[in-house]
Amino acid sequence: MADPFTYGRRGISGRFEDAERELLRGLFRDVVALLEPDDAPDEDPLAALVGISPDAAEPEDPALKRLLPNVSTDDDEASREFRRFTERSLRESKAGALRAAALGLESRDMLLDEAAAAHWATALTDVRLVLAERLGIHTEEDAERIHEVTDWSDVEDDDVDAYLALVYNFVTWLQTTLVDAMMTAFRTRTSDGKDAGDGPQGED
Amino acid sequence: MSLSVATEPSPGLTEQTTSATDTANVVPWSLVVWNDPVNLMSYVSYVFQTYFGYSETKAEALMMQVHTEGRSIVSRGAKETVERQAIAMHNFGLWATVERAGEYG
Structure with missing residues (x-):
């Protein structure tokens, strides 16, 4: 099977089958829905405008908590304070990346510029974090166990976990090829930069 | 024009800013990234x-x-710096926390 993401002369390109695009759109949509804040109707509009969520609390859903983690391990008040001032924009930024990636799926062949690739990388990461939480991947051993589920023909129709595991492995594969392509693009950019830069050449 | 008044910080404010920076240099903060299996x-x-x-x-x-x-x-750096970096890490999907330098060496 050809790599879904590849780096070439024109940049990073991505290509998916129709069924894969449909699957990814659904995953992106689900994570966007998870990230949407449950706005209280009596919310202070000024606080909303400047991006503060006065009542922000640690999410109860472990998957959402993984996307919006605490910033301190031992200072709950510091974590709450940080959350009040940053959580809303983090939610919006993540949802924005997921929406941008979903929009890119409108065409079968994608050519990703640097910003689009970054959106895809965070979108796929967030999908994997949510699926991993649903699959109970908490240790390296869990991850290996899930990684072994690779054959669609092994999955019974009603085996939701096995289906999720296959989806997780598929998204992991996408992420692997995307990060490889981004790394190559980054190396190419930085080595070009060195050639064109104001190095010591000519200054004996 | 009255707008020009706002461009000059008051001496008190400058002093306050400087001392805050000094304190941050003496007590830097650390950005910690945690392992996850994902x-x-x-x-x-x-x-x-x-x-x-x-x-x-x-x-x-x-x-x-x-x-x-x-x-x-x-x-490592001032609290504001590592907090900004923590937000960036969370946006990348990495779990990062901030702590006072020296808490765990």
């Missing part, structure tokens, strides 16, 4: 190289420390 090692290394501008060698070393020891201090 994020790809290549992705973590990519984030360290592109966001912090670390060399591939340094990025790989920090990533391996996260992977084998469970956590790594990837940056």
Whole structure:
């Protein structure tokens, strides 16, 4: 099977089958829905405008908590304070990346510029974090166990976990090829930069 | 024009800013990145190289420390700086926390 993401002369390109695009759109949509804040109707509009969520609390859903983690391990008040001032924009930024990636799926062949690739990388990461939480991947051993589920023909129709595991492995594969392509693009950019830069050449 | 008044900070404000910076230098904060079994090692290394501008060698070393020891201090600085970096890490999907330098060495 050809790599879904590849780096070439024109940049990073991505290509998916129709069924894969449909699957990814659904995953992106689900994570966007998870990230949407449950706005209280009596919310202070000024606080909303400047991006503060006065009542922000640690999410109860472990998957959402993984996307919006605490910033301190031992200072709950510091974590709450940080959350009040940053959580809303983090939610919006993540949802924005997921929406941008979903929009890119409108065409079968994608050519990703640097910003689009970054959106895809965070979108796929967030999908994997949510699926991993649903699959109970908490240790390296869990991850290996899930990684072994690779054959669609092994999955019974009603085996939701096995289906999720296959989806997780598929998204992991996408992420692997995307990060490889981004790394190559980054190396190419930085080595070009060195050639064109104001190095010591000519200054004996 | 009255607008020009706002361009000059009051002497008191300048002093306050300076002393806050000094304090931050004396008591720096650390940005800690934690291991998780989900994020790809290549992705973590990519984030360290592109966001912090670390060399591939340094990025790989920090990533391996996260992977084998469970956590790594990837940056030190004023509280505001490491908090901004923590937001960036959360946006990348990495779990990062801030702590006073020296808490865990």
